[in-house]
């Protein structure tokens with residue numbers, strides 16, 4: 001008997017990895033993605049250019065059999081490099097000498113996973129933005145080039161991120177709980193390019209943190225010898241994105257709070273006013289399945305990025321779903337219920353840890369945060 005046709009919504013990191021697991025099991029897998037094919041276009045989706053890939057995520061990639069060539073897109077970070085207000089730095093190792101988390105390019109990892117998925121037999125339809133999911137009949141509706149299109153399958157899996165269309169269809173069903181919680185902080189990415197000698201301008205083997213009490217800056221290395229910095233600031237109030245409304249204010253702010261970044265970010269003002277400011281949301285919902293549809297990754301449990309575990313947890317979803325299918329297939333109801341029941345307490349826990357770690361990172365990793373906070377309060 002032919003195995004079922006599974007429609008996966010979203011060819012982000014999690015949807016792409018899941019399609020590898022499922023195609024390797026012999027299912028007919030079709031993946032729908034609203035963006036163009038990232039291998040042909042420069043489409044990073046406006047979100048973190050690089051991410052920390054930890055053992056949790058690596059284990060899932062290993063289980064899917066896709067760690068080949070991975071070292072070409074990632075750099076090990078052995079600890080945190082704390083940048084004090086007086087520009088002194090000190091290193092805090094994450095563990096033993098050989099232990100590290102890895103900075104990986106979101107774009108390259110995504111492209112790599114899509115390629116591996118196609119090699120495993122999954123097919124991808126890019127530039128297919130899903131408008132609606134009919135969970136009673138397992139049908140997805142798209143408007144592609146202005147023309148309505150429908151695709152049916154046996155199973156639908158929503159890996160379509162924090163603003164999931166599949167989850168939106170669950171909202172109209174009975175006994176579905178949903179909560180979204182925005183932080184008062186947003187983030188903006190800034191780039192530290194490679195130096196004139198073509199080398200990294202700061203230590204590439206660390207995750208850099210400038211902790212400053214109610215806000216912070218972090219930086220992760222890229223394989224092209226640049227760094228992607230992420231500035232986390234409140235949207236409103238003192239020291240906020242709203243308050244930094246002129247080039248002079250931005251220049252003064254950086255020279256006061258992140259003085260050692262000025263020599264390494266040459267076009268800071270341009271970047272600050274050109275790059276978008278984005279929000280940070282936690283999503284909680286339950287159940288994650290209805291009939292023959294399932295949510296996973298950010299669609300079911302988006303978290304704030306301060307523990308560096310959103311993608312890693314989504315990869316773990318894929319690994320565990322794969323194991324549960326091995327045990328319970330072809331009873332999809334049991335597969336889905338076993339998955340959501342076992343997974344929900346763990347993703348709730350990581351959501352809490354991620355929120356708590358924001359305070360740890362911006363306040364507690366160095367006294368500098370407190371000193372700056374005191375200065376502000378004394379004004």
Ligand code: FAD
Nearest residue numbers: 010012014034052130160161297298305308309310311312
């Ligand atoms: P997404 O990455 O959001 O992918 C969803 C995909 O679905 C996208 O390709 C999207 O285009 C597509 N899609 C959406 N709607 C539709 C539609 N209607 N029709 C068709 N396609 C659709 N995690 C870590 O583990 N480590 C980190 O260091 C880390 N750093 C982060 C830093 C920042 C600033 C942020 C914001 C997040 C960070 N994360 C990190 C979290 C990580 O980015 C997410 O957990 C991860 O991207 C989730 O993957 P996903 O595939 O579930 O969702």
